Amino acid sequence: MKTNQATQVFDPDTTPYPAVARHLDFIDYEAEVPVHTHRKGQLIIALYGAVICRAENDIWIVPPHSAVWIPGGVPHSAKATWNAHLNYLFIEPGAAALPDKCCTLAISALIKELVDRLTREEVDYSPDSHVARLTRVTLDELATMPQQKLSLPVSANPKIRVMAETLVSHPDDRSTLKEWAKRLALSERSLARLMLRETGLTFGRWRQQLHLIIGLRELACGVSVQNVAAILGYESVNAFITMFKKTMGSTPAHYFSEQQQAAR
Known part of the structure; x- marks a missing residue:
């Protein structure tokens, strides 16, 4: 029986950087992620399997190769399929021109690769490092991604x-x-x-x-x-x-x- 909670793996608010990324395979964690909130906004990308999020009186589906954006400070919960492989990108408020409401986004192959690369980097990076430049490109590109209608009010x-x-x-x-x-x-x-x-x-x-x-x-x-x-x-x-x-x-x-x- 799995007892690990995904929210216990990493606290994104402990880092002051514009964005940090993490990878999670839900075969190792409880499928249910209880209601929680953090200062940083959260982009959830489904690489495999799917996840359903609840926030702002809506239900959001994240099928493979799509993403849901949850602005910072918004209470939310999630339930992942047993086979879900997810990448998270936690973004400091104001660091990217993203919507101020929850939404699903169509994610390009470039965004998926950039975020996946950032999941393999340390969360403490120098402002003038290669990781910092990759992060800036990722945030700039992410702001151009179109929204999808994959929510249920x-x-x-x-x-x-x-x-x-x-x-x-x-x-x-x-x-x-x-x-x-x-x-x-x-x-x-x-x-x-x-x-x-x-x-x-x-x-x-x-x-x-x-x-x-x-x-x-x-x-x-x-x-x-x-x-x-x-x-x-x-x-x-x-x-x-x-x-x-x-x-x-x-x-x-x-x-x-x-x-x-x-x-x-």
């Missing part, structure tokens, strides 16, 4: 949170909006308005985004498309593939193939 509203927690645990639950309204002691119209106000999405679009996030996580673990479709309660594999392609622009097989080719 949850809201702090207790009724929306109850529904979200249930569907995250049981994504095959195909209850309609009307059935959920009855469970939550609301009218169907009231729940529809609440959902749109609190998350910015209709119930159908919100659940589709949830399925996308969970589907990406399971596919990153090596689960077959057929089994992922069953986990999400789809009546057929083709229905899941159609949803995935409509949202991500390609089928699951092509998506992960393109990600692997980009990494190489």
